[in-house]
Amino acid sequence: MMRLRKAISLAFLLTASVFAATQTVMADERTAPAAGDRSAIALPCANPEWPNGARHGELQGIVTLHFLVDVDGAVTDTKLIKSSGFKKIDEATITGLKKCQFLPAIVGGKAVQSWLPIQYVWIVNGTRGARAVEVEAAMARILSLAESGDMAGQFQAGIVYRNGRGVPRDDAEAARWYLKAARQGHPGAQFNLGLMYLAGEGIARSDTEAAQWMRKAAEQGHASAQFNLGAFYTRGQGVDKNASDAEHWTRKAAEQGLAPAQVALGDMYDEGRGVPADGVLSAAWYRKAAEQGDVTGQFYLAQCFEYGVAGSRDLKEARAWYAKAAAQGHRDAAAALAALGSK
Template sequence: MAEMEAVAMNRQFWICGFVLFGGMLLNAQDVSPVTRENLEGALGNRSVLLVELVRQAEAGDNYAQYCGPNTYITGRGVLKNDAEAVRWCLQAARKGVPEAQNRMGYLYQHGIGVPQDYGEAVRWFSNAAEQKLPAAQHNLAHMYQYGEGVPLDYARAADLYGQAAAQGLARARNELGMAYELGTGVPRNATEAFNLFHLAAEQGEPSAQHNLGMMYFEGQGTARNYPEALKWFSQAANGGIVEAYRSLGHLYEYGNGVHRDYLKAAELYRKAAEHGIVAAQVELAYLYMTGKGVQRDYFESAKWFRRAAEQGHPIGENGIGYMYCRGEGVIRDYRQGADWLQKAAEQNYPLAQQNLGILYQNGLGVPLNYAEAYKWFTLAANSGMAASRRALEALTQIMTTTQLSDGHTRVSDWVSHHNNLKLAAQKAEARKLDSYETAAQP
């Protein structure tokens, strides 16, 4: 049986930490409709709101018909009634009120008061976007960005985000900044991304504040500046971006722009981890494993690695697999350890591939199989794992010609079968992939 050893964790802060709220559409409530002065007065006085709105809406006033749905959707001053909201909103939308058309798109996109129908959502967003309503341009861009109701088209999405951004819509500026950062629909341009994030952040857009902090942290599009990163991460956290707590935790853990404080880092990671931020769960697991900022607790470490693993994070899968192999925080179980390591290895995570090679080489939790061990060591070595290269050299000395041939075939088959991993990773990044390179090996 092979001796199991832990190694220092190699951890990096990746640019993938950008916050992309592509799933958030702008409802009509998020923009200021062009309402008449008397209706604004009525909105300020809830005691006369419903009566006044109904009277004017029934008289055919377009904007009363638009404003009416707000009361029924939110339940302010009247019982919540999605169907009634749709009825009034549809009347205004059919008369060409762009805010009402945007609202109808929102209702169809989310299935509020009507069956969910992306095609209808696109139709209404398009009608409003043609009238230059920034929120509708943003929402239509979202549909193109994610292929909802239309073929996926990053270039068209970027163009629409640009139209809304040109009118000063902060969220569109953030989305367009993401497009320039990732090169989706536009050429990669870190400087342009930085400028857009800065504009949106100054407008108070929390996701842009976090993204701007990342630019300062990484020195992308601007000079690296940890104090500025700290400033914007803090504002984003105050604005409700839970990912920002993880980013702040990283600054405190490594003393970037602040005095190193492991205890503070652990507190910040926990805030993000408890909200399901997978990278923070991995970081917190690492702190519990090493006893930095918290008392060393393998049970807590295993708990947080497991939570990350259950979200499909390869580093979390590798972490909990390692702990099963070591019997730390859990009862030693090589079979379960192998199962978790397999999940991470299939995601092309090099350290898990190396760990899985060790198990196959020694028949721990899996049948002893030199050809399979050869496959995983080779894949890990190809990703730069020096220990895997050494293990591979030693393994080939004891393998037969038949086993070596089998090993070569397994490597070729795996590479061929997983040739779409890069594309899948790019899509995941666009959807918001945040991860740290955290490692532990048996």
């Protein structure tokens, strides 16, 4: 089998929150989940767009919603619990939230629907009319929960200090709250704490501690933690290098639909690393990632079609997938597409 030219980087994904910088997610994880069960997990998601007139005007406030995550991870319903006082901001919050994707909650080994609450703070720092009092009130509620020992509140306090919204950014304080929640078994806190140990931000850098916390989150079904733990085993970072364990954890994340893990698993099948080399399976995993819009998956799938890795060559399909990747700014895909133009 032809060995595809690889340029993949096993990136460490930070998925601490839905709207990572400016939201307050009041998660419903009040107790440690049972083994194998977990709440819905947010995948990386763009911030909602400010409605016209909101950035420089008086349209600021706090929106409190409940939203339904379906078994496919899509947001299918919302309930407005408390309005910001401005219809445009309420609607912008709902519109932005519905564009987000989640890994669904798991109960008894099966994906289930789940309602989650969210509080989103719309505020323009430094502009006239910014409602600092409301931000302070939201922070007071979070910290009150955290200080009472509430696991979800501790996790949210970590997010707030890590992102520096409503309070000055303080990585050490973020790590302190993540550690408290992580010790109670919160998978998101365990994952974020692992990332902070990995980067040495707010806490002494330690690959070993990063791997240990990543494992705790991975064992609870946190897909990004599983992917990162697989990367640790691939590199021998914080753990002994082990191709079999790398494949095991990467597969778990890939089977949950995490596109970078699907690309990494396709890479393993292409190279015969931790699994027997298999071009058909390699292309199949690249396709799963490509169909989610992952640019690396699109590029590698195009290579499979160009070189006939999974069977006969199909230059039409190769062009189509190179074009998708090139449209996202992938330079090698653009070059390959241009080269195929004369064939």
